[in-house]
Amino acid sequence: MASLSALPLRSTSGPCSLPAKARCLHFVDNIRPRKDHQRVQSSKMGSFLDLEPAKSKTESLEFDVPWFDPASDRHRFDVIIIGAGPAGLRLAEQVSSHGIKVCCLDPSPLSMWPNNYGVWVDEFESLGLEDCLDKTWPISNNVKFHKAKVSKVEHEAFESSVACDDGTELKADLIVDASGFRSSFIEYNKPRNHGYQIAHGILAEVDQHPYDLDQMLLMDWRDSHLENESFDLRARNSRFPTFMYAMPFDTNLVFFEETSIVSRPVLSYTEVKQRMAARLRHLGITVRRVIEEEKSFFQMGGPLPKIPQSIMAFGGNSGLVHSATGYTVARTMALAPAVAEAIAECLGSSTCRGSPVLYDRVWNALWPVERRWSREYNNLGMEMLELDLEGTRGFLDAFFKLNPRLWQGFLSSTLSFGELADGIIRLSTCLKSLQVPHAH
Numbered sequence: 001m002a003s004l005s006a007l008p009l010r011s012t013s014g015p016c017s018l019p020a021k022a023r024c025l026h027f028v029d030n031i032r033p034r035k036d037h038q039r040v041q042s043s044k045m046g047s048f049l050d051l052e053p054a055k056s057k058t059e060s061l062e063f064d065v066p067w068f069d070p071a072s073d074r075h076r077f078d079v080i081i082i083g084a085g086p087a088g089l090r091l092a093e094q095v096s097s098h099g100i101k102v103c104c105l106d107p108s109p110l111s112m113w114p115n116n117y118g119v120w121v122d123e124f125e126s127l128g129l130e131d132c133l134d135k136t137w138p139i140s141n142n143v144k145f146h147k148a149k150v151s152k153v154e155h156e157a158f159e160s161s162v163a164c165d166d167g168t169e170l171k172a173d174l175i176v177d178a179s180g181f182r183s184s185f186i187e188y189n190k191p192r193n194h195g196y197q198i199a200h201g202i203l204a205e206v207d208q209h210p211y212d213l214d215q216m217l218l219m220d221w222r223d224s225h226l227e228n229e230s231f232d233l234r235a236r237n238s239r240f241p242t243f244m245y246a247m248p249f250d251t252n253l254v255f256f257e258e259t260s261i262v263s264r265p266v267l268s269y270t271e272v273k274q275r276m277a278a279r280l281r282h283l284g285i286t287v288r289r290v291i292e293e294e295k296s297f298f299q300m301g302g303p304l305p306k307i308p309q310s311i312m313a314f315g316g317n318s319g320l321v322h323s324a325t326g327y328t329v330a331r332t333m334a335l336a337p338a339v340a341e342a343i344a345e346c347l348g349s350s351t352c353r354g355s356p357v358l359y360d361r362v363w364n365a366l367w368p369v370e371r372r373w374s375r376e377y378n379n380l381g382m383e384m385l386e387l388d389l390e391g392t393r394g395f396l397d398a399f400f401k402l403n404p405r406l407w408q409g410f411l412s413s414t415l416s417f418g419e420l421a422d423g424i425i426r427l428s429t430c431l432k433s434l435q436v437p438h439a440h
């Protein structure tokens with residue numbers, strides 16, 4: 001086995017256009033049609049809703065990683081990370097770079113992550129990840145991988161342990177749960193009353209399209225496509241609006257995504273698809289072939305985990321999802337070094353290692369008090385986005401009239417608490433002057 005293993009993050013560069021050049025939304029997505037996608041048949045109805053993308057089986061990465069060997073390896077690590085998604089892998093890389101022994105557990109550590117995610121280009125540039133195409137991240141030998149699902153986590157005075165579905169038991173000073181939104185190991189103080197983002201995306205081969213190949217359409221909030229549709233579809237769109245992203249890759253290849261940014265209760269997936277079909281029809285876009293289909297559904301907002309607690313959360317289960325856009329990945333990548341540093345400091349200190357101070361320090365590295373306040377304000381922003389169509393348009397007008405430093409900082413969660421409060425006050429004043437109505 002090579003001394004350095006690697007984990008790739010694949011992407012293609014999607015062109016984009018936004019009000020300010022400095023901020024560019026980049027969709028990191030492996031758009032190359034996969035070998036196992038069959039051609040999709042055109043339907044009698046001529047609507048892409050009837051076109052089915054071929055079922056793609058989960059692909060596995062074609063390289064090896066250092067595996068945990070239950071027969072010969074010690075069952076004791078410094079840190080165990082549950083989950084080898086983007087959060088788990090990034091933290092494993094960062095923590096192990098401090099010389100700390102890490103074991104990363106996942107039922108399928110080498111399955112290709114379906115990386116259809118957007119990040120702001122300047123965020124990834126600042127992390128040195130601007131060219132993610134077939135990028136490989138070295139993972140040091142201090143990380144071992146084990147292919148298993150964690151079923152139980154237990155904490156004792158000086159160590160914690162995990163039990164896996166294959167019967168393996170492992171112990172560590174610190175367990176990090178990076179198993180995603182659905183994690184069941186993390187405690188929350190309040191009920192998880194999330195809003196929901198739901199979206200339907202297709203990478204489609206089309207006859208023709210009206211988009212400029214040098215621009216990405218970030219949010220098409222128009223509703224003219226619903227004029228000739230049933231009254232119900234129009235009325236529901238006014239109440240719970242959706243918008244569409246369009247990323248033209250070629251004259252015949254576009255990624256479309258119809259998105260309900262946040263709603264409570266969640267819109268039905270069928271309705272989101274119908275709205276996209278109506279929009280494409282109205283734009284005169286005929287879909288010849290659906291190359292890939294994406295169904296996106298995740299929680300937005302909700303309470304923070306209980307802080308501290310004797311297991312650390314990182315990634316989708318730790319409250320990092322941006323309450324107004326749903327983006328999580330770039331922020332998770334950016335915060336991993338600080339969390340890893342806190343872990344390294346604590347494990348290197350005899351007073352901290354094995355004491356509750358460890359949990360306190362590590363949790364506070366992720367969620368210092370000021371960042372918690374900012375999150376509360378961001379959640380307020382999310383409540384504002386639960387607007388009807390008219391309200392949403394007014395909100396976005398006011399939002400993009402703010403100083404770019406404020407709206408850009410809001411979108412990438414980089415504002416200090418003071419800046420955020422300033423932005424919200426300005427936004428509220430502007431909304432009042434525009435008399436933006438609230439739907440709820």
Ligand SMILES: Cc1cc2nc3c(=O)[nH]c(=O)nc-3n(C[C@H](O)[C@H](O)[C@H](O)COP(=O)(O)OP(=O)(O)OC[C@H]3O[C@@H](n4cnc5c(N)ncnc54)[C@H](O)[C@@H]3O)c2cc1C
Pocket residue numbers: 082083084085086087088105106107108116117118119148149150151178179180181294295296297298314315316317326327328329330
């Ligand atoms: C279609 C879609 C589009 C999205 N678009 C964007 C976007 O544009 N921008 C953005 O920032 N975010 C986007 N997201 C959200 C983003 O994918 C998540 O925020 C991100 O995947 C969270 O990473 P994570 O590592 O915390 O969790 P996950 O990616 O969910 O990874 C969790 C890992 O833990 C493993 N696991 C789970 N349970 C256990 C267990 N008991 N034991 C061991 N392992 C376990 C799983 O197998 C998985 O590998 C999108 C999500 C979807 C579904």
